[in-house]
Amino acid sequence: MVILSKLEQEYLLRTIESGIDLADLRSLFLWTQGPLQALLPHEALLCLQLDGGGNVVRSECLHRAVLDGAALDLLARLGAQLAAAWRAGPCLPAVLDPAAPAGQLAGCLALLRESGFDNVLVHGSAALEQGATLFALFGLPFRPGPRHGHFLQLLLPYLHMALLRAPGRASSQGRVEQPLRPLSARELAILACVRAGRSNEEAGQALGISALTVKNHLQRIYRALGVANRAHAVARCLELRLL
Structure with a gap:
């Protein structure tokens, strides 16, 4: 049991x-x-x-x-x-x-x-x-x-x-829902760090920005993609061939 x-x-x-x-x-x-x-x-x-x-x-x-x-x-x-x-x-x-x-x-x-x-x-x-x-x-x-x-x-x-x-x-095919807006190069770089398993702090260090800035970017990314968390964001970008 x-x-x-x-x-x-x-x-x-x-x-x-x-x-x-x-x-x-x-x-x-x-x-x-x-x-x-x-x-x-x-x-x-x-x-x-x-x-x-x-x-x-x-x-x-x-x-x-x-x-x-x-x-x-x-x-x-x-x-x-x-x-x-x-x-x-x-x-x-x-x-x-x-x-x-x-x-x-x-x-x-x-x-x-x-x-x-x-x-x-x-x-x-x-x-x-x-x-x-x-x-x-x-x-x-x-x-x-x-x-x-x-x-x-x-x-x-x-x-x-x-x-x-x-x-x-x-x-x-052909019915993949697109983001509300195109993602910026910075946002895609952050998502690449997330996909690699990096924390906000580690992503910030790699990109030369603060962990808080990374967090704020992620919140905007979630809204653009219509997702709720990091795993969903990476999954959507892979589905859309953005990463």
């Missing part, structure tokens, strides 16, 4: 509340880079839709970086392998960690190592008439365990419905 701390309960509630109405890939991407990161921090999320035979009919990779074709192809092959291995087991959250490979996903170890990610946490839905789904979180900053699998179980319905509701990338 998993007993959540008060902070975990708060993170879970915020993640659920903000995930109820996800209806396109853009909002799903922003959700994974904001609320979901607070509960299950990860580098990439692979969202798979499966047919009745367990074959992958759709694959969406949500990643802060822009991956090239070879990387996407590798993740697609790894996703198909993970889906087959996961469905062959008890259909509970499963973990694969190259440092301690074991369990039903152990056969996927070679492709996981080739992908460069440290670990993967996998969970999905049972076979459903409208399409089963599977979600793989790559590169958690710690070895995922039963607690993190429990979080993914609780959030699976929201991930499942969001993927089924969201049109694919091909049908959503």
Whole structure:
């Protein structure tokens, strides 16, 4: 039995509340880079839709970086392998960690190592008439365990419905919402520092300005992009190819 701390309960509630109405890939991407990161921090999320035979009919990779074709192809092959291995087991959250490979996903170890990610946490839905789904979180900053699998179980319905509701990338091209105004060179430089994981103080030192000035710039950036925090701002700029 998993007993959540008060902070975990708060993170879970915020993640659920903000995930109820996800209806396109853009909002799903922003959700994974904001609320979901607070509960299950990860580098990439692979969202798979499966047919009745367990074959992958759709694959969406949500990643802060822009991956090239070879990387996407590798993740697609790894996703198909993970889906087959996961469905062959008890259909509970499963973990694969190259440092301690074991369990039903152990056969996927070679492709996981080739992908460069440290670990993967996998969970999905049972076979459903409208399409089963599977979600793989790559590169958690710690070895995922039963607690993190429990979080993914609780959030699976929201991930499942969001993927089924969201049109694919091909049908959503050309509908990316633009900022209220163009971002300045200084603002983009600050966002580059944020993307690199620098604090306001560190960004200020790199750019020769104060931490307070960095904070004020960030508030203006949030308004221009229509986002609420640093992770959302970086995600939006990557989506818009501004970084």
